[in-house]
Amino acid sequence: MAEAVMGNVTGRGIWYKFRSFFNKNLLNIFAGSLFALLAIFLLYPIISVLLKSLWGDDGLTFDFYVEFFRYNFYYWSLLNTLILGVSTMIILVIVGFCFAYLTTRGPLWLRKPLKICALLPLAAPPYIFSISLITLFGRNGLINNLLNLNFNIYSWTGVITAQCLAFLPLSFMMIENVLNSLNPSLEETASDMGASEVRIVRSITVPLAAPGLLKAALLVFVMTIAEFGNPAILGGRNPFLAVDTYLAITGEGDFNMASVLSVVLITPCVLIFILHNYVLKGKGYATITGKGMAAEPKSMAPVIKIPFMIVSIPVAVMVLLSFGVILLGSFVKIVGVDNTFVIDHVLNTQSNIAIWNSIKVSLGAGLVGAIVGTLLAYVIMRGKFPGKQIMEMVALSGFALPGTVIGVGYIMAFNRPPFLLTGTIWIIILNCVFRFLAVGVEAGISKLHQISVEIEEASADLGADFITIFFKVVLPIMFSAFVAGFIYTFMTTMMSLSSVIFLVTPGFDLASVYIYLTAQLGELGLASATTMKVIAIVAVSLGILQIIARKTGLDVGTKQGA
């Protein structure tokens, strides 16, 4: 027997050796390459930013930080950013709670419409609300003119409103999830004990949801301070960190100060990322076993119902109105001023070229992102090597880091050999791949959680080698996660502005950048039409993602790129 096997080995020759080498080492080869990729495309740019903030012409120096704190302008920028983050966070936790309470416990007729309104902003880039707010409340805005208001939208009110609308889905989804996971028996028991609904909300629902509310608040905070579009368009004279970083580079070419601003912006993000993933992880109240009877919708007490509706319905109307004016703005000359129908905005060549460029970049990013994400998920779940946790942390960190910071990092890291990528389409694609990697990885991990490692062991037991198992068992099982990762990366890349704005070259506009520039110039028709096209593309992608999620039980779409 042994001889026969030996004979076989030599008989198969090189191909056999090649195959057996890969059989033994494929997982490690994957792990090694992925480590290298993460190091080059995530760590290296971030480290470049860190170094640049400390490295002047004469070597190591803290001058730039001293400068940051010396000038009023910069620490106002920091203060404004924090104020924006905190106020948006507080408002959105309250609004999100009202929405989620009504969609989980409120009257049946209201649940679906409210939920749709709360999720609608997912289908649009965050800065859509800048455009719609200008259309409604700008100097020649529809409502301003209609009611003869002298309201200035280029203000704190404008920025905060836009941010709240943009990040409503994030807050709503997280809080709804928390409220849905509470055992209904708890609220029923409290009622059985004689508690009124107000009392139940105060002493049972809110305390139990508190850890989830805190997580939602922290995520909203991170997303808001990192957002570039809304403060850039509506911020007026108020400085914000993300915007100033951009201005430091485009206006003054001051990479040192841009790096300092980036580090300042990144600090709260990193702290919260750590808090969120390592301190708060698993916190919250484990639901005690036993089925919670599907509570029959009971009528809400008016003391709760009316205030909650007063909070959420106007917000829902505002969301609908925003999408409405974008649609309207695409087809009329100037909304509210000259309402003649025109098709020019939609047919504009520059806009269409920008859309086409975005589609190309997004397809590329989607494909690369899905491959890298799926492999990462597999390696993280099945590999046995030191540094796995670090690998996972780095892979997921792209999501927590502000886009502007990674953008600054990319221009500094990849404008010289050995990685000369500046000016190519690849720098944009790779940037988006690694920023939005988290969702693909998480989809893959959740898929792998569903399937037992025993499936692979059983295949091995039946005589399959690693290569066969990988291609015939693992990849087919992970295919839905692959597609989800692809579509998600595609979608977020279509909408992404904060990072790519650093990387586009003149003559190669992306849809998001084009929207930003036209909005800055007051070309609201062009901005609206382009936004509408982006929304259409994203909506279709979301639809496909929903279908996949429903068919395969994947949990995707709970995160949103800025």
Place this chain on the structure above:
Amino acid sequence: MQATQTPMLELRDVYKSFGDVEVLKGISAKIDKGELLTFVGPSGCGKTTLLRIVGGFTTATSGQVILDGEDIGKLPPNMRNTKMVFQSYALFPHMNVRKNIGFGLKLQKWPREKIETRVDELLALVHMEGLGERTIDRISGGQQQRVALARALALEPKVLLLDEPLSNLDANLRVVMREEIRNIQERIGITTIFVTHDQYEAMSISDRLLVLHEGIIQQIGSPIDIYERPANEFIAGFVGYVNFLEGTVDAINEETNMSYVITEYGKLELDHDQKDIEVGDEVVLVIRPETVSLSPSHGTERPNTFHGTVESQMYAGNLAKYTVKFGEKKMVVDHYNPMGSEKFSKNTKVKVTVPRAIHVLKRKSASANV
């Protein structure tokens, strides 16, 4: 349990439908003060829905719920003097044991010292002294069960509702807690409704059982009634295994108090206790496996005996279980305490003797036949 006593709780013709699905189809029942009544039935029979209607978590489509003479059918849970222990216990995870038990008292604005005294009393009642400061995740499942019970009892409700309270405990603990719940219930004399799908649990804890199936009450009665005098074939089969044997009443001898039933195995001589049985009735005999005896096929002939063959046998120490075949038909025979007596192996010819005291179900009345 006298009929003259006003019931603590009365259900009058309760209907409930969810959309097109009728879950409860006219439930009427009375529960006396201090009684423990069990709602029992297979899953989906509507027992939990009925309990939730009593508790006020669901409102009946029609019908009345009368608590101590007052119609409470439309009141929300917080306005009713019934308290529920949920299947999941529904303990508040952000409060410790004391706070959980005292929750209802605090809502009633009891002064702090009175709450403390009452909570101590309750902790003692459920044997949880000294564990009041523990958080919920640091006590065992059985202890969580006790806390949930204490919390429900704190306000001295008129009726205590228990929704499958033992289903989350392991088998041994279930027996312990079952006895403990019964113990506490009898000690404080609280009227209690207990919901379970486990018929043995229901039999062993209850004063009376209310057996529900497909939204209809199949029978209300004491455990003895249910087991020995089941109202129909469903009830008979629901509590324990039963061999059904069809027959026709051939004759009744009022003097000897005997009835004679012709079955496919032959004529059986039975005690004539059920006076509603008449000659000519088509009946089903409820033959419990443990009431039947086996003997070798030779030996003296006795009445009510058939000859058959052992098809399979299983020996479990305290019990020898046989399946005896009579042509196409089979009968299960349980021989308890088989130690020292004769065992029968597969394919042995045996005699099966059916006792005279057998419950008879009327399938078709002779008078209706005419």
